[in-house]
Amino acid sequence: MRQIRIGAGAGYSGDRIEPAIELAEKGDLQYLVFECLAERTIALAQQAKLRDPAAGYDPLLPERFRAVLPLCHAKDIRIVTNMGAANPQAAAERTRAVAQELGLTGLKIAAVTGDDVLPYLSNGDYRIEETGAAVADVGNRVVSANAYIGAQSIAEALANGAHIVITGRAADPSLFAAPLIHEFGWSLNDFHRLGQATLIGHLLECAGQVTGGYFADPGYKDVPDLARLGFPIGEVSEDGSVVITKVAGSGGRVTPATCKEQILYEIHDPARYLTPDVIADFSNVTVEEVGSDRIRIQGASGGPRPETLKVSIGTVEGFVGEGQISYAGPGARARGELALDIVRERLNLTGVSTSELRFDLIGVNSLHGDRLSGNSGAHEPYEVRIRVVGRTDSLAEAVRIGNEVETLYTNGPAGGGGVTKSAREVVGILSTYIPRHLVRPTVHYVEC
The missing domain is CATH 3.30.70 (Alpha-Beta Plaits)
Known part of the structure; x- marks a missing residue:
């Protein structure tokens, strides 16, 4: 059965850079994903963009890409990331400049926009989830509003030949689901496979957490060599099953327990995990150890995607x-x-x-x-x-x-x-929901 290997190069904006280099060098990857965006991170990025229209993307973007682009270019590893934050187009231009500094040519870089929905908030009766108050009552204290977009536009960019796809506020699992949709030709209405793709993305999105980083508790849950923690790889088969592993010899561990903790991490309801792509159901997931640092996970499913999208x-x-x-x-x-x-x-x-x-x-x-x-x-x-x-x-x-x-x-x-x-x-961060049809992602391309 055909397989795709996806590596998780970062789990948050300030994450380590060396594990991504190790993945690019030794991971035998087709895709390297950098998940670097949180709710507060994008609000701060929006403030930076207000001060400077050329800013607003992840400050470590140039450093990360200088570290991995030569390897990814040589090995034909495609990159997906949300380091675009509040300004994906500026991030794409900066990425092109880094590639040119490195003497790399033949790269197609995609920027996905459309998650910025601030103009819509004043035109509807939207309610703040945390308080029930009207969004309009917050008034001029609002500095940003970004909807969680899904995998569709990312998969579109990959289908159009993008080597690097840079988004703003895409849902974390969607960054990983998009390559699978593209590579395996999965339908956007195949909610069973999209549920499994969301599980895979959820396992990988926090990088070192699933290889033992957030898991470690000395004397109870010992994890070796955390200073050299290896970031995870997902070996994804066409049926949607995945083996979570890491580069041989890297620090950390991949065990049934590390994977189970990550499956439950930040999940409000394992049977109804809402994402832009699918309402995922993790309630029948099975976890099986198939080798040292090799855990097979399958059994997720899902139902039709929500009609509204969360907005931070x-x-x-x-x-x-x-x-x-x-x-x-x-x-x-x-x-x-x-x-x-x-x-x-x-x-x-x-x-x-x-x-x-x-x-x-x-x-x-x-x-x-x-x-x-x-x-x-x-x-x-x-x-x-x-x-x-x-x-x-x-x-x-x-x-x-x-x-x-x-x-x-x-x-x-x-x-x-x-x-x-x-x-x-x-x-501060508040939440609301906006009708899906108001959010219109668009893909822009630059080349070098």
């Missing part, structure tokens, strides 16, 4: 100011608590205006608060780090929070050190 809305949510300082030695916790009390009172005395404030002892109660952290006072760490963070309406107010923490150097408890402070604008 980026909103301006004010500013956040933060300051941190450390205390060590006997009485470190008491000094840390005193430092927090001082900053709390100082912010009140100086009239710093905040809508939300947190006062944390990192390592004691910063993640789960006093109740869940068992904060009885019995825990006496040798060192603590305090963090004060607040939300404000202006950058100037946010700066004042970190400044007050810094003054603890000479105005607070003894022995404080290692101050850091920051102030930044905050982008």
Whole structure:
């Protein structure tokens, strides 16, 4: 039975680059997919594009492509990625420039646009999923709105000979489903196979997670050589079954357990996983070990695709100011608590205006608060780090929070050190749904 080998070159925007090089060198691939986009990532990219119309794509795009393009060009490995973020066309032009720098010719690069649906939000009665409020009520705080597009336009670009396909907000599994649709000639109405393709994409989309990265838990779930973690390969057969594996000798593990954890990762309902391509059903999936670091997975299915597409809305949510300082030695916790009390009172005395404030002892109660952290006072760490963070309406107010923490150097408890402070604008994410027919992906081509 005919097989296609797809490698996962990245699982998020800042992921490692070396595993993708290893895949291109030793993975015997036909496709290398870089999944680098998250909800907040694209909102930040939209802000960057507003500042500079030539920006808005993934900042690591040039570095990644310099690393892998020579190998992929030589080995005829095609690349699919969502590193276009808010500006796929600019990303395609930048990719062409990188290819020209490397002396590579004969490349056809496709940019898929159409996921930016911001103009439509003011023309309909759309509701925010998280609150039920009208999207229109958010007003001028909205900076971006990107719909999740599916595999169809990506497969179209591959059918038209694209060596590299760059999208914006495509659904993560769709990046992997598109090569399968193209290579095997699967119908866009073959929901059984599209359900399996979505499962394959879901297994691969987070890269090192399925080879043991997110799985590792020392003493319970030990994973070898994580510093050299190998990213996964999907050996996909024409019937839709897949063997998940990795490059021999690379770090990490592929086991039934690593694959099962990834199958369940971020799945709201295993029997009804909504994507732009299909409503996938993972409830009858089987997982079988067929060799060392070789796991066969099959049994997914699906039903007709949803009539609406999810939209991630980026909103301006004010500013956040933060300051941190450390205390060590006997009485470190008491000094840390005193430092927090001082900053709390100082912010009140100086009239710093905040809508939300947190006062944390990192390592004691910063993640789960006093109740869940068992904060009885019995825990006496040798060192603590305090963090004060607040939300404000202006950058100037946010700066004042970190400044007050810094003054603890000479105005607070003894022995404080290692101050850091920051102030930044905050982008929030909300969700809504838009009718499918309003989203019209378009493919643009450049060549070198």
